[in-house]
Amino acid sequence: MTSQGDSWSKEQSCSVYGVHDWGLDYFSVNARGEVCARINGAETTQEVPLMDIVAGLEQRGHSMPVLLRIENILDKRISEINEAFARAIQRFDYCADYRGVFPIKVNQQCHVIEEITKFGRQYHHGLEAGSKAELIIAMSHLQDPEACIVCNGYKDAEFIQLGLHALSLGLRCFFVVETPSEIDVILEQSRLMGVEPLIGVRVKLSAKVEGHWYEDSGDRSLFGLSTIQLVDVVDQLRAANMLHCLQLMHFHIGSQIPNIRNIRASIQEACRYYIELAKEGAPLGYLDLGGGLAVDYTGASTNETHSKNYSLEEYCVDIVEAISESMNANDIAHPTIITESGRATIAYSSVLLFNVLDVSRFKANKLPAELPDASSDLTENIWHTLRSLNEKNVQECCNDAVHYREEIRQMFRQGQLELRELSLAENIYFEILQQSRVLLPKLKRVPPELQNLDESIADIYYGNFSLFQSLPDAWAIEQIFPVMPIHRLNEEPTNCAVIADITCDSDGKLDLFASEDREVRTLPLHDVLDGEEYYLGVFLVGAYQETLGDLHNLFGDTHVVSVRVGGEGQFEYVEEIQGDSIGDVLSYVEYNPKELYERFRISAEAAVNRGLITVSKRQQMLRTFRESLDGYTYFERDQ
Numbered sequence: 001m002t003s004q005g006d007s008w009s010k011e012q013s014c015s016v017y018g019v020h021d022w023g024l025d026y027f028s029v030n031a032r033g034e035v036c037a038r039i040n041g042a043e044t045t046q047e048v049p050l051m052d053i054v055a056g057l058e059q060r061g062h063s064m065p066v067l068l069r070i071e072n073i074l075d076k077r078i079s080e081i082n083e084a085f086a087r088a089i090q091r092f093d094y095c096a097d098y099r100g101v102f103p104i105k106v107n108q109q110c111h112v113i114e115e116i117t118k119f120g121r122q123y124h125h126g127l128e129a130g131s132k133a134e135l136i137i138a139m140s141h142l143q144d145p146e147a148c149i150v151c152n153g154y155k156d157a158e159f160i161q162l163g164l165h166a167l168s169l170g171l172r173c174f175f176v177v178e179t180p181s182e183i184d185v186i187l188e189q190s191r192l193m194g195v196e197p198l199i200g201v202r203v204k205l206s207a208k209v210e211g212h213w214y215e216d217s218g219d220r221s222l223f224g225l226s227t228i229q230l231v232d233v234v235d236q237l238r239a240a241n242m243l244h245c246l247q248l249m250h251f252h253i254g255s256q257i258p259n260i261r262n263i264r265a266s267i268q269e270a271c272r273y274y275i276e277l278a279k280e281g282a283p284l285g286y287l288d289l290g291g292g293l294a295v296d297y298t299g300a301s302t303n304e305t306h307s308k309n310y311s312l313e314e315y316c317v318d319i320v321e322a323i324s325e326s327m328n329a330n331d332i333a334h335p336t337i338i339t340e341s342g343r344a345t346i347a348y349s350s351v352l353l354f355n356v357l358d359v360s361r362f363k364a365n366k367l368p369a370e371l372p373d374a375s376s377d378l379t380e381n382i383w384h385t386l387r388s389l390n391e392k393n394v395q396e397c398c399n400d401a402v403h404y405r406e407e408i409r410q411m412f413r414q415g416q417l418e419l420r421e422l423s424l425a426e427n428i429y430f431e432i433l434q435q436s437r438v439l440l441p442k443l444k445r446v447p448p449e450l451q452n453l454d455e456s457i458a459d460i461y462y463g464n465f466s467l468f469q470s471l472p473d474a475w476a477i478e479q480i481f482p483v484m485p486i487h488r489l490n491e492e493p494t495n496c497a498v499i500a501d502i503t504c505d506s507d508g509k510l511d512l513f514a515s516e517d518r519e520v521r522t523l524p525l526h527d528v529l530d531g532e533e534y535y536l537g538v539f540l541v542g543a544y545q546e547t548l549g550d551l552h553n554l555f556g557d558t559h560v561v562s563v564r565v566g567g568e569g570q571f572e573y574v575e576e577i578q579g580d581s582i583g584d585v586l587s588y589v590e591y592n593p594k595e596l597y598e599r600f601r602i603s604a605e606a607a608v609n610r611g612l613i614t615v616s617k618r619q620q621m622l623r624t625f626r627e628s629l630d631g632y633t634y635f636e637r638d639q
């Protein structure tokens, strides 16, 4: 262990990594300096160190990376959302219920849906389906007649038939009309099957929202009926004598809405549509607000894209209050409130765990006490710059260092300087930047060009994971996820780092992090110690990441392990899903592993015939080839 730990406390680590800000009550750090999952039971709170879970996983043969799901946290989120709505309903004497539905697209994994429907049953928590495949999942997992299935997305005849079957089985399955043309299909299938549909309409609100999806909100949103189309749909239903089937109004202004004001404004506008539809004679009864409840990935509690400026309690109170005020003013019965919160339900329960394979340092090696006699003037100059550096001349010294370094490189390019002297000069250059970085906090004002000093000397930590497979949103939309070591939090993290994945793609890196109330490009990390693994966790990754991931460089699905913590703090691996093998990923891109093996066998046999290898060497090669096909796609340490 390093000696740095002596003067550093876990509280300092908590503040550096913001655990208590983004982690809500679900994560903490124990006295050993390890991140724990915090499970609040009825009477006691259990803290389970993630390192204990990792140790158990490795004993069970699962090497890193692993996607860890903590079932208790998912259950807790479902309870918290439902109970926060129940409290708001009670507070405003609201005369109808809340019904949550989980949008399957946010995490379609079987075990997740099973848990949501099993645990959510006490709250009649339902599911939202955006395709036939998702509807099939919903129909086969929900048996609760009080829970809702909300069908969004484009629907063909088969989709409608499936939904009508669900209705016949007593499930409350709504078809939300996204385009006027869907009405004909719904009415025709309903006629043919003799089952009356439950119809919803998705309205397109004019309210714009802040956050990542700003451009897709308001009039330019891709989905939903314009006012003209809405009136058309009402007329079509009335003409078919089916207006009584219009029982739900839906809107969705986008995911991850950071500003509560946008949510309030959208509800007020939505209520206007609801009231007008009621005046048209539609019975309605359900108002579905879609998703949007944000996750505070940075923990900053602001209205920035990756944060949110409201609590769950405030969200529920604002919704219930706004709907009840609008309905009361128009003497309209309070509708059942549906929300389709995906991200906020599932994000917290998953953590991506991986080990660090290597570190590329941007730190000077040990410098000599004196410069060699034959050093060039430029090397003398950069050496002198280092010697004269102090807190009064940091800016000047950094400028000089950059200048001399470039001149020295130029001399090297022109053949006037040898490799060893270039290496010495580079070393001096990095020492100047490192020492300047330490001096920066002492300055009254940090000059703008030095504000990014950390970035230019950040070490590169190579993590055993694929960004494209496990954190696609970090790549595609620059999503910030909380990242931190899951142990050694009693030691000061002295290096500033970016994290590269193992795809060898220059985009495959994590270099955007949250620090206090701002976004930063580097993360403080510890030295990796010889012979010891260094484990990092990427938190709040339960939403959207699993199925959006792709096979870049043929890194496949990671192992996925679900853990349930018991009342005494003991935990059980309730599900272990083996990640893709190399053979699996090859078959996804149309190779046949058996055929690949046969091709390799033929080459090896030909080599035997040509006397290049022995038969026993051939056997050894074939064994390695077969084992590789069966092996994990990620880096595996020698056993």
Ligand SMILES: Cc1ncc(COP(=O)(O)O)c(C=O)c1O
Pocket (backbone or CB within 6 Å): 103, 106, 128, 152, 252, 254, 255, 256, 257, 290, 291, 292, 293, 340, 341, 342, 343, 344, 543
């Ligand atoms: C119609 C609909 N409902 C619900 C959601 C889930 O949103 P969130 O994950 O923000 O709760 C989405 C996602 O964008 C959506 O398109």
